[in-house]
Amino acid sequence: MAFNLYYYASPATFYGLAGRLIPWFAWGAGILTLIGLYIGFFMAPTDFQQGEAYRVIFIHVPAAWMGMFIYLVMAFWSAIGLAFKTRLSFMMARALAPTGALFTFIALWTGALWGKPMWGAWWVWDARLTSTLILLFLYVGIMALWAAIDDRQRGDKAGALLTLVGVVNVPIIYFSVQWWNTLHQGASIKPSGTSMDEIMLAGMLVMAFAAWFYAIAAALVRVRTLILERERHTDWVKAILES
Amino acid sequence: MEWASWSDFWAMGGYGLYVWGSYAVTGLAIVAEIILLRHGRSQTLKRLRRMRKWEEQ
Amino acid sequence: MLRFLLTVIRRDLLLAARRRGDWLTSQFFFVMVVSMFPLGIGSEPAVLRMIGPGVVWVAALLASLLSLSRLFADDHRDGSLEQMLLSPEPTVLLTLGKAVAHWLIYGIPLLVIAPVLGIQFALPAEAILVLVASLAIGTPILSLLGSVGAALTLGLRGGGVLLTLLILPLYVPALIFGAGAVDAALAGTGAEAHLSLLAAFLVMSLLVSPWVAAAALRVSIE
Numbered sequence: 001m002a003f004n005l006y007y008y009a010s011p012a013t014f015y016g017l018a019g020r021l022i023p024w025f026a027w028g029a030g031i032l033t034l035i036g037l038y039i040g041f042f043m044a045p046t047d048f049q050q051g052e053a054y055r056v057i058f059i060h061v062p063a064a065w066m067g068m069f070i071y072l073v074m075a076f077w078s079a080i081g082l083a084f085k086t087r088l089s090f091m092m093a094r095a096l097a098p099t100g101a102l103f104t105f106i107a108l109w110t111g112a113l114w115g116k117p118m119w120g121a122w123w124v125w126d127a128r129l130t131s132t133l134i135l136l137f138l139y140v141g142i143m144a145l146w147a148a149i150d151d152r153q154r155g156d157k158a159g160a161l162l163t164l165v166g167v168v169n170v171p172i173i174y175f176s177v178q179w180w181n182t183l184h185q186g187a188s189i190k191p192s193g194t195s196m197d198e199i200m201l202a203g204m205l206v207m208a209f210a211a212w213f214y215a216i217a218a219a220l221v222r223v224r225t226l227i228l229e230r231e232r233h234t235d236w237v238k239a240i241l242e243s
Numbered sequence: 244m245e246w247a248s249w250s251d252f253w254a255m256g257g258y259g260l261y262v263w264g265s266y267a268v269t270g271l272a273i274v275a276e277i278i279l280l281r282h283g284r285s286q287t288l289k290r291l292r293r294m295r296k297w298e299e300q
Numbered sequence: 301m302l303r304f305l306l307t308v309i310r311r312d313l314l315l316a317a318r319r320r321g322d323w324l325t326s327q328f329f330f331v332m333v334v335s336m337f338p339l340g341i342g343s344e345p346a347v348l349r350m351i352g353p354g355v356v357w358v359a360a361l362l363a364s365l366l367s368l369s370r371l372f373a374d375d376h377r378d379g380s381l382e383q384m385l386l387s388p389e390p391t392v393l394l395t396l397g398k399a400v401a402h403w404l405i406y407g408i409p410l411l412v413i414a415p416v417l418g419i420q421f422a423l424p425a426e427a428i429l430v431l432v433a434s435l436a437i438g439t440p441i442l443s444l445l446g447s448v449g450a451a452l453t454l455g456l457r458g459g460g461v462l463l464t465l466l467i468l469p470l471y472v473p474a475l476i477f478g479a480g481a482v483d484a485a486l487a488g489t490g491a492e493a494h495l496s497l498l499a500a501f502l503v504m505s506l507l508v509s510p511w512v513a514a515a516a517l518r519v520s521i522e
Contacts, residue, residue, distance in 0.1 A: 052256035056265045110265040137469040148456045157519040158452045225284045
């Protein structure tokens with residue numbers, strides 16, 4: 001399939017594409033959320049050890065996955081932007097950060113509310129929780145750096161560099177439960193199979209896709225606003241402003 | 244999953260505070276982000292239109 | 301190339317020698333911050349031994365961050381940074397040299413002061429040895445990673461605090477392994493594992509920081 005990627009590297013064309021894609025991802029996220037919550041609350045059975053408290057998992061795990069995944073995507077676009085000097089790549093990185101930070105916060109919050117009834121503590125300083133907290137600090141630091149730099153190009157590149165320096169933290173979070181003896185449970189889902197109940201797993205995966213679609217929709221909305229701002233001197237933006 | 248009654252559903256086996264505390268904060272956070280996204284876009288459009296007017300004078 | 305590197309280091313050492321005030325302030329800051337904790341938390345030897353390694357390490361982080369905001373800013377202000385960037389020598393040597401100089405000026409004194417602080421915190425001799433060893437491996441990491449932060453935040457308003465915000469998350473592994481090494485020595489389980497991981501982190505920082513800092517300098521100056 002001869003698909004010219006460079007066509008969509010132009011902010012003008014990407015603006016249109018994003019606008020067409022947003023409704024699909026937004027509605028998709030909404031529908032998947034309803035399905036996921038239905039599975040989570042009305043199909044998944046009570047857990048033998050944890051009772052009903054485990055149902056936090058349907059938000060906690062998807063949020064944690066997205067917090068890490070979005071950072072990786074940010075790092076990807078940062079690298080592309082630094083390598084190829086494509087403006088849109090930097091804009092995508094900027095558009096993703098707030099959503100990634102939000103999901104990381106949600107992971108920490110729901111984790112605390114799950115930890116209290118299960119472990120008896122709102123917070124412990126084990127490897128996974130600590131490195132997830134560090135991930136949140138990294139997000140905040142990157143956004144603070146963008147906020148502090150007025151020069152847009154300098155801000156793009158500086159933020160990209162900082163993002164890439166911090167990316168080493170993500171594998172640390174992921175592997176922390178293997179490398180250290182931690183209170184946090186180990187991976188329930190491995191390439192070799194899973195130890196989770198199938199319906200619980202299904203609910204979790206549906207919610208994970210819902211979170212993913214939501215993140216894409218939010219990032220696309222944000223990037224469209226960024227594009228308008230940066231390309232305001234072009235004719236096509238002027239046409240939009242007039243309408 | 245058969246809930247005996249709505250009150251059982253809300254109680255979540257005694258863990259209601261934790262479960263609903265999680266879902267409520269998540270819901271609020273998502274709603275807040277959506278509101279901020281829409282607000283950001285409309286504010287930007289407003290500002291850009293204003294700037295165009297000044298630049299044209 | 302080596303000559304350029306040594307020149308950068310020597311220049312910074314000379315400048316620091318002429319402005320001894322900055323250097324002294326940093327060392328006193330380190331000592332004072334560490335001394336605050338027994339006053340605030342309580343001076344029972346058992347408690348001191350528990351918090352000592354962490355307190356000394358955190359104070360080392362903070363003292364390092366204080367001095368880092370000046371790493372490039374002074375040269376930037378009088379135009380000499382731009383001159384150095386114009387030279388045909390690779391910028392990597394500039395950032396590496398600056399980081400090394402920073403460590404020589406601000407890191408090594410911490411190693412000298414730390415044993416005294418260790419005694420203040422009722423640490424046994426073996427723990428003090430591990431403390432100094434962990435700082436010996438760790439302080440270069442602080443200078444290297446710090447140079448990246450200093451380059452990124454060059455000339456920005458809110459500079460020093462922003463630098464702290466950006467770099468502290470990156471310092472965390474060094475803090476965990478550094479203080480953890482001393483805790484392990486105190487517990488009798490041996491500090492080798494922590495110190496090796498710390499050394500590995502140093503090697504990683506050495507391989508990455510000078511290049512990222514050089515790229516960041518170019519981004520901040522152009």
